[in-house]
Amino acid sequence: MTSLPAPEERSGKKLGLVIDLDTCVGCHACAVSCKEWNTQGYSAPLTDVDAYGSDPVGAWLNRIHSYEVETADGQPNRTVHFPRSCLHCEEPACVTVCPTGASYKRAEDGIVLVNPDTCIGCKLCSWACPYGAREYDPSHGVMKKCTLCVDRIYNEHLEPEDRQPACVRACPAGARHYGDLGDPESAVSKLVAEREGYDLLPQSGYKPVNKYLPPRPRRTGAESDGPKAPKALEPLGPADGSLTEQFFMWADKVLSR
Amino acid sequence: MHPAYSVIFFTTASGAGYGLLALLGLGAVFGVAFPQGPLFCIVAFGLSLGLITLGLLSSTFHLGHPERAWRAFSQWRSSWLSREGVAAFATYVPAGLFGVLWLAGFEGGVAWKILGFLSAALAVITVWCTGMIYGCLTTIRQWNHALVAPIYVVLSGATGLVLFALLMQGFGSGRAWHVGFAMAGLVAAALIKSVYWRSIDQAPRDLTIGDATGLGRLGKVRQLEAPHTQTNFVQREMGYKVARKHARKLRLMCLLLGFGACFVACGLTFLLPAWTATAWLIVAACAAAFAVVVERWLFFAEAEHVVNLFYGTPQA
Numbered sequence: 001m002t003s004l005p006a007p008e009e010r011s012g013k014k015l016g017l018v019i020d021l022d023t024c025v026g027c028h029a030c031a032v033s034c035k036e037w038n039t040q041g042y043s044a045p046l047t048d049v050d051a052y053g054s055d056p057v058g059a060w061l062n063r064i065h066s067y068e069v070e071t072a073d074g075q076p077n078r079t080v081h082f083p084r085s086c087l088h089c090e091e092p093a094c095v096t097v098c099p100t101g102a103s104y105k106r107a108e109d110g111i112v113l114v115n116p117d118t119c120i121g122c123k124l125c126s127w128a129c130p131y132g133a134r135e136y137d138p139s140h141g142v143m144k145k146c147t148l149c150v151d152r153i154y155n156e157h158l159e160p161e162d163r164q165p166a167c168v169r170a171c172p173a174g175a176r177h178y179g180d181l182g183d184p185e186s187a188v189s190k191l192v193a194e195r196e197g198y199d200l201l202p203q204s205g206y207k208p209v210n211k212y213l214p215p216r217p218r219r220t221g222a223e224s225d226g227p228k229a230p231k232a233l234e235p236l237g238p239a240d241g242s243l244t245e246q247f248f249m250w251a252d253k254v255l256s257r
Numbered sequence: 258m259h260p261a262y263s264v265i266f267f268t269t270a271s272g273a274g275y276g277l278l279a280l281l282g283l284g285a286v287f288g289v290a291f292p293q294g295p296l297f298c299i300v301a302f303g304l305s306l307g308l309i310t311l312g313l314l315s316s317t318f319h320l321g322h323p324e325r326a327w328r329a330f331s332q333w334r335s336s337w338l339s340r341e342g343v344a345a346f347a348t349y350v351p352a353g354l355f356g357v358l359w360l361a362g363f364e365g366g367v368a369w370k371i372l373g374f375l376s377a378a379l380a381v382i383t384v385w386c387t388g389m390i391y392g393c394l395t396t397i398r399q400w401n402h403a404l405v406a407p408i409y410v411v412l413s414g415a416t417g418l419v420l421f422a423l424l425m426q427g428f429g430s431g432r433a434w435h436v437g438f439a440m441a442g443l444v445a446a447a448l449i450k451s452v453y454w455r456s457i458d459q460a461p462r463d464l465t466i467g468d469a470t471g472l473g474r475l476g477k478v479r480q481l482e483a484p485h486t487q488t489n490f491v492q493r494e495m496g497y498k499v500a501r502k503h504a505r506k507l508r509l510m511c512l513l514l515g516f517g518a519c520f521v522a523c524g525l526t527f528l529l530p531a532w533t534a535t536a537w538l539i540v541a542a543c544a545a546a547f548a549v550v551v552e553r554w555l556f557f558a559e560a561e562h563v564v565n566l567f568y569g570t571p572q573a
Contacts, residue, residue, distance in 0.1 A: 002332045002335045003332075004336050021472075031484075037509055054489055056487055057487060057489065057490070060489070065480065065482070065483070065568075066482035066484075067481055068479050069476045069478050072476055077413045078381070079476065082472075093393075095335075096335040096338050097335075097390075099332050099338040100329050102328075118325065118328055120323070121321020122329070123319075124338055124390070125495075126490070126494060127394055127418075129396070129534075130395075131564065132308045132495070132568075134491045135489065135491060139323050141320075199471075203468075204396075204563075205395070210567070212471055214471070214474065216474075247544055
């Protein structure tokens with residue numbers, strides 16, 4: 001049913017992601033990990049057409065943009081890496097426009113999914129999404145989108161630490177956080193409150209569940225914030241006591257005066 | 258937005274078909290003197306239901322799984338596309354019975370008139386639903402406009418009126434008011450489209466890449482690096498720019514070579530010998546088809562999806 005679950009049917013749970021634009025390094029590991037997991041899980045097949053040719057095309061559920069921000073404070077421009085995937089909106093028009101009922105929003109946790117067995121591939125849902133979160137799979141003839149790794153997060157065959165979306169597990173910078181944004185006491189909700197996380201295009205009225213944490217203000221160098229770096233380098237590791245080592249330790253001490 | 262050729266063919270062909278069907282139905286209600294004999298009925302219904310059916314079939318060509326198209330009848334509570342499917346299918350019932358009664362010689366009866374009215378009403382509802390599929394999308398400024406659904410209905414009516422005048426003339430029952438109504442329909446079509454174009458041109462393009470990313474709070478945003486080296490589905494589907502470059506010329510072509518030429522061809526039936534009228538109305542029908550195809554192409558090509566902001570478009 002593509003009518004959204006009524007407020008009284010919803011559990012209050014809003015599973016989603018919090019993406020820290022301050023720490024994201026733009027390595028694309030989340031996108032690659034997502035593709036790898038989803039080409040064998042719920043979204044399988046997620047193949048690329050002409051993958052090694054001159055014009056490869058295929059559905060990916062996560063895309064990482066890089067933007068340059070010209071700040072007014074005279075500082076050098078900032079680079080902000082910006083992962084973009086389904087925001088599992090509370091009022092998703094991609095679901096209500098679906099003519100077949102293949103797109104739906106789960107009442108129990110708010111995850112927005114596509115049933116690949118009933119999707120007719122009309123692509124109207126992708127037109128309704130302002131975030132470009134849905135990508136048509138040319139090899140499968142149906143629409144694909146982020147499932148919030150619904151086949152991982154409840155999967156009891158996995159170790160507890162693996163029961164989170166593949167992108168979150170893969171992020172080497174800790175820039176992706178997963179949790180219940182409907183619970184104000186959850187770690188992700190507290191993080192959003194502390195860092196003033198924001199919605200993408202709030203004027204769309206779709207009420208995205210995923211939140212973005214803005215880049216922190218940059219240190220200007222004029223203010224003293226935190227311990228100063230040591231004036232000279234300390235010797236790294238224990239000395240082996242050789243004559244050369246002793247010479248360099250003496251030289252370091254002399255030059256540090 | 259990328260113009261899907263099957264959808265352009267569908268909306269223009271079935272639009273004309275529904276327009277003609279609605280006029281046959283309204284003609285029955287208001288007691289228009291239709292040509293005698295079954296041949297007119299066969300040709301008129303063949304043309305209108307043929308255009309409708311061809312259009313509906315072609316609309317399934319752009320689906321990834323056409324064999325599942327029947328599922329689209331289920332979500333009429335929330336989806337305009339589903340409503341369109343239901344209305345399109347429902348129209349066949351009174352339209353089929355309307356045609357059968359006509360062929361069986363019940364022409365002029367109350368049942369025949371009621372079925373004519375129902376056919377006309379459902380035809381208009383179907384075309385309205387088609388317009389609302391686009392009109393309800395808040396992601397596309399040029400589509401989420403109050404005139405979009407009315408334009409679909411007016412253009413369907415205008416093309417239907419031209420076909421109606423052609424059929425009546427072809428069967429020797431042509432009257433001046435048939436062509437006059439067609440000309441009025443063409444003026445209405447050109448007028449509503451011009452008002453729409455003016456309106457979308459004047460609307461502020463107030464969403465920026467900074468608004469979309471939320472990074473506008475830090476300063477001026479531009480795309481440094483795209484997420485992928487090749488264009489993806491989102492860019493191919495939503496980022497189409499080919500016809501937008503020529504939008505001005507194509508709009509003029511639609512108005513002058515399309516609706517304008519059609520209007521002139523209709524007008525010539527009054528000035529030139531009566532035996533040439535059918536030929537001029539065939540020219541008019543071709544010009545009307547050209548106009549709506551160009552209009553529909555532009556409707557897609559001029560539509561700018563908000564997602565393009567993420568891909569570096571400064572404003573939408």
